[in-house]
Amino acid sequence: MASVRHPSRTHKIRPGGPNEQRSRSFSRSAALSGSRSRQHLSGIVRRLLPRDALIVRDSTVPVYLWGNRVLPILEPRTSIRPSSTSIGPGIGLAVGAAAGTGRRTLLMVGDGGFQLGVGELATVAQHNLPMVICVFNDKGYGVL
Numbered sequence: 001m002a003s004v005r006h007p008s009r010t011h012k013i014r015p016g017g018p019n020e021q022r023s024r025s026f027s028r029s030a031a032l033s034g035s036r037s038r039q040h041l042s043g044i045v046r047r048l049l050p051r052d053a054l055i056v057r058d059s060t061v062p063v064y065l066w067g068n069r070v071l072p073i074l075e076p077r078t079s080i081r082p083s084s085t086s087i088g089p090g091i092g093l094a095v096g097a098a099a100g101t102g103r104r105t106l107l108m109v110g111d112g113g114f115q116l117g118v119g120e121l122a123t124v125a126q127h128n129l130p131m132v133i134c135v136f137n138d139k140g141y142g143v144l
Helices: 020-048 061-070 089-101 109-124
Strands: 054-057 106-108 131-136
Touching: 020 061, 020 089, 054 089, 061 106, 061 109, 061 131, 089 106, 089 109, 089 131, 109 131
Parallel strands: 054 106, 106 131
Antiparallel strands: none
């Protein structure tokens, strides 16, 4: 989710070969396009969410890099995140926020943090809570 791959732009580079300089510039442009894709995606997410939607961010590297930097918070008291750096409290915070306010709630969580609170989805379904869950699959526990 954090990066967009373009198979047509992928090519093999031999170290020290004539394409090495082009490889460096390609890496920079790929990183730039990844940044642009995150901004584009955050624009779509922001456009689909109500202005007063609650945004809950768990402690995870993709959320630090994506959610904290490029997803705008438009109203006061709509940004919720844990005060600790341990993974997992985001889903409980989001369920409580959605149940307590009845407002649309976006949860941004990593795959590891999601696993720790996946049982809370029963509460979401039972009470038909207005939640959207965005799980970042970074295939690791980078915060730990």
